[in-house]
Amino acid sequence: MSLNVLAIESSAHTLGMSVARQSGGKIEILSNCSAKYPSLKEGYIPRKLAEFHAKNTRALLEETVSKAGIKFSDLDFVAYTRGPGMGHCLSVGADIARALGSALSVPAIGVNHALAHAEIVRYLSGAKDPIVVYVSGGNTQILCLEAGRYHVLGETLDMGIGNFLDMLGRSLSLSPPDAVGVLKLAAQPDCKYVPMPYVVKGMSVSYSGMLTYAQKMARAGAARKQDICYSAQETAFAALCEATERALLLKQKKEIVLCGGNGRNRRLSQMLGLVASENGARLCLAADEYLGDNAAMIALTALLMAGKDAPKKDADLGVVQDLRMDSEPVYWIRKK
Amino acid sequence: MSAKVLSKGAEAYLLEATFLSRPVVIKERRPKLYRIIQIDSALRRERTLSEARLLSAAKQAGVLCPLVQFVDCQRMRIFEEKLDGKLLSSASPAVRSKNAKVAGVLLGRLHSAGIYHGDYTTANLMLCKKGLYVIDFGLSERSLRFEDYATDLLLYKKAVTEKEFAAFLSGYKKVNPNVQAVVRQLCDIESRGRYVSRSQ
Structure with a gap:
């Protein structure tokens, strides 16, 4: 007995679709396709993202199903991202799920995007009871499993680490004008460190002060762009690592799961690797395609939620922009 | 040595x-x-x-x-x-709630003196013969900002039960005349958290 799901991810700049199969308790990702809105100087305008998603729906859907090597009639249910994300974008995914569900007469269910980021890395890396470091554009959280939920131990007090780096890249007019541009400059061989505000409060971090400081520094011409990028990145990651180390020791865990789009940053994973090895823990990673926004994580989480049988029809196929990870019971994980 | x-x-x-x-x-x-x-x-x-x-x-x-x-x-x-005592975090719930008020008094005194602790949790309070000791000032700073005081309160609040926090606040109130402003700041910080319900 096997279950096939088609999932749609559309919370932000990426429209993703994926087919995954659960059989005999094992989950296999059959296809994971996506179309990403380009990074522009003006940033992301939700309405334009939604138009992009809607325009790419048809082609991506056919590509996803054919790559998976199945027919539409093989699908047992459909999953989509309920939230968190931008309302315009989320609505497109929910619409696709509703339409597919009724066209194929199969149930559709909503999945928490943040939870899916954590679950795919946890599942693929085989982590049992980790500290989760979730780093993406809008989110920066340090979590652990407690009482059947992901409990937030610490998080950013203002902006997500990805937004911080993106905005820095934009205000320095880098190419591309985002975190990737910052990373590229920070990797130059002759970068010099200039002191930046370093904020860790308990297990939480804060980045808005550093952004203002870096912007002022750039305007005043007090340092070269590459020095600002290098220093900002090192400082931001060091603060996150320190908060993670505290969480690891406080909760006495032996695994760190790194998830979210900024998990693809090699410097960050290197630093967290050192935090792990210094404390006798293991850093759990997954391939890049499962770190940034992707639909495979939605498909996998939907299968975990469903268990053995296709889920019942979801009564509420809406979207929730401000859905939190800690509001979601993770009943499929049994600790110890 | x-x-x-x-x-x-x-x-x-x-x-x-x-x-x-x-x-x-x-x-x-x-x-x-x-x-x-x-x-x-x-x-x-x-x-x-x-x-x-x-x-x-x-x-x-x-x-x-x-x-x-x-x-x-x-x-x-x-x-x-060297102190000879037991961390409040490893004490029984009964002992913890008995000491919650004192924990509040101690933090209130620190704040009244313009010091914020930076990591004020039960893991940094030690129960000794002479009384409750505050340890680990590694993240402390001199500060006159309510924001910093409120951050201390928030961390403690996250680490204990609601009842313990109420007792803690009653102790804090006794020695710190600025309690209202600090609690107001605490609510403000909480509402800034990402994706917290902002119905207030």
């Missing part, structure tokens, strides 16, 4: 040794390999010096805390009086 490692925290190693024929605890901030040396050495130096200064300032404010005996700025070590 021989020293025995007592424990390894996120911030520093705690070692046990004898200094001038007295038992001491040495808090040593060893380098963190994950961060670049410029960030690492500045942070370790800053924190070691400020911790030593704030420990004595806290004592003057009437808060029980370990006595500083020596500061080693080469290896970033603080030699402190």
Whole structure:
């Protein structure tokens, strides 16, 4: 007995679709396709993202199903991202799920995007009871499993680490004008460190002060762009690592799961690797395609939620922009 | 001087040794390999010096805390009086709630003296014969901002039950006349958290 799901991810700049199969308790990702809105100087305008998603729906859907090597009639249910994300974008995914569900007469269910980021890395890396470091554009959280939920131990007090780096890249007019541009400059061989505000409060971090400081520094011409990028990145990651180390020791865990789009940053994973090895823990990673926004994580989480049988029809196929990870019971994980 | 490692925290190693024929605890901030040396050495130096200064300032404010005996700025070590007690975090729930009010009084005194602790949880409160001690001033700073005081309260709030926090606040209120402003700031910080319901 096997279950096939088609999932749609559309919370932000990426429209993703994926087919995954659960059989005999094992989950296999059959296809994971996506179309990403380009990074522009003006940033992301939700309405334009939604138009992009809607325009790419048809082609991506056919590509996803054919790559998976199945027919539409093989699908047992459909999953989509309920939230968190931008309302315009989320609505497109929910619409696709509703339409597919009724066209194929199969149930559709909503999945928490943040939870899916954590679950795919946890599942693929085989982590049992980790500290989760979730780093993406809008989110920066340090979590652990407690009482059947992901409990937030610490998080950013203002902006997500990805937004911080993106905005820095934009205000320095880098190419591309985002975190990737910052990373590229920070990797130059002759970068010099200039002191930046370093904020860790308990297990939480804060980045808005550093952004203002870096912007002022750039305007005043007090340092070269590459020095600002290098220093900002090192400082931001060091603060996150320190908060993670505290969480690891406080909760006495032996695994760190790194998830979210900024998990693809090699410097960050290197630093967290050192935090792990210094404390006798293991850093759990997954391939890049499962770190940034992707639909495979939605498909996998939907299968975990469903268990053995296709889920019942979801009564509420809406979207929730401000859905939190800690509001979601993770009943499929049994600790110890 | 021989020293025995007592424990390894996120911030520093705690070692046990004898200094001038007295038992001491040495808090040593060893380098963190994950961060670049410029960030690492500045942070370790800053924190070691400020911790030593704030420990004595806290004592003057009437808060029980370990006595500083020596500061080693080469290896970033603080030699402190060795306390004999039990951490509040490992005490029974009954003992914890009995001491919640005192914990509030101590924090209130620190804030009244312009010191915020930075890591005020039950893991940094030690129950000794003479009373409840505040330990680990590693993240403390001098501050007159309600925002910083409220951050202390928030961390404690997250670490204890609702009832314990109420008792804690009643103690805090007794010694800190600014309690209303601090609690208002606390609500403000909570509402800033990402994706928190903002119905107020």
